[in-house]
Amino acid sequence: MNHDRSRALYDRALSVMPGGVNSAVRAAIEPYPFFVEKGEAGHVVDADGNRYVDWVMGLGPLLLGHDLPDEVGAAIQRRASEGPMYGTPTEVEVELAEFVARHVPSVEKIRFVNSGTEATVSAVRLARGHTGRNKIVVMQGGYHGAQESTLVEGDAAQPRPSSAGIPQSFAEHTLPVPFNDEAAIREVFEAHGDEIACVLVEPILANYGIVHPEEGYHEFLREITEEYGSLLVFDEVITGFRVGGLGCAQSEFGVTPDLTTFGKIVGGGFPVGAIGGRAEIIEGFAPAGDVFQAGTFSGHPVTMAAGLETLQYAAENDVYDHVDGLGERLRAGLTDIVADRAPEYTVAGTASMFKLIFTREGPGRDALEEQCSAGCRQEPTCPRYDFCPKNAGDVKAAETDRWRRIFWGQMEDQGIFLSQNQFESQFVSYGHTEADVEETLEAYKEAL
Missing domain, CATH: 3.90.1150.10 (Aspartate Aminotransferase, domain 1)
Incomplete structure (x- = not known):
């Protein structure tokens, strides 16, 4: 070539x-x-x-x-022709929020942001704000965007930044463990259980070769987080609306997390992210709660239209x-x-x-x-x-x-x-x- x-x-x-x-x-x-x-x-x-x-x-x-199918492309173009964005709410973001809440088991309320990275950043902040704890557990090799809390390597005993520009003091709050290793999870909870705000995990490791969970692994994560009063956060930026159809991977595995992060498909090919979950937790975001989160382009009307039209088309066709x-x-x-x-x-x-x-x-x-x-x-x-x-x-x-x-x-x-x-x-x-x-x-x- x-x-x-x-x-x-x-x-x-x-x-x-x-x-x-x-x-x-x-x-x-x-x-x-x-x-x-x-x-x-x-x-x-x-x-x-x-x-x-x-x-x-x-x-x-x-x-x-x-x-894009004609009706999807036409709806997106129509929305774009009405103006790029307004800095005020629009009906289409409500419609997309309602659609996601109807179909995804964990979602009662949702906050839209602008990327998968922004979604996981906000989810970690919300988990910390909700629990009053600082530490998070992540899977070694799991990817949760370009953010300070998860660009961490090593193990739970010696976590360290995986990128220049991240202070060691940030990495010390992150506990990396191997995926599919129940003993490693149990060990970090026994050592730090009252300090752990959440376990952040992809339902399937989808950015590191694609690795399935062993049978019972997610059920174990659900049980141990409940036991210690931590949150279970599923990162469905990749698997969301791709694995398990409109119910996402959590419906495939039959495990309902406290929070779920979204990206990619939920924006129909336009920049997007979202954090959904139990209402009592999502209400922690400002202005309803004390966890600050905001963005000029959040809920962008063209992105919301693209996401809604894409998911509706998927729901109504094969x-x-x-x-x-x-x-x-x-x-x-x-x-x-x-x-x-x-x-x-x-x-x-x-x-x-x-x-x-x-x-x-x-x-x-x-x-x-x-x-x-x-x-x-x-x-x-x-x-x-x-x-x-x-x-x-x-x-x-x-x-x-x-x-x-x-x-x-x-x-x-x-x-x-x-x-x-x-x-x-x-x-x-x-x-x-x-x-x-x-x-x-x-x-x-x-x-x-």
């Missing part, structure tokens, strides 16, 4: 933007990213005219794909049947391919999410007939159970450089756009087709 114009654009970008990008992950593609000119259904076209099947989908927000069905076909196809060509690798994902993790060990080929058929589910009876990733550390131990430096480029050469590293999830949209799936599986066969 010719990438001359993308290379020239990146050269220009390096002169005026740090790393030539406005979000660090975009520079993960080496030696430089391609620049997208437009999207079409389940595809993108770059600045040099190259066309790709797009499984990145804006890193998750584009449930409907790049081409969107989830379509995307989940294609996701199942992708994962099932990948399971067959890796069983034949790379039996140590792990197929992960659920609903309309998928990922191939380049794990280094696995059972013998003769045992693979009994494995999970379309993505790891942490089933103890699966022959891959002892080898599939249980937490972010397991994913990090995979062949991440091979995935990024060799495999990603081989897929790009075949016109398949995958997420920029081993860790980011990949997503199916309503714009994708069975032909896109078959083309992608053929590319995987060639690349592997």
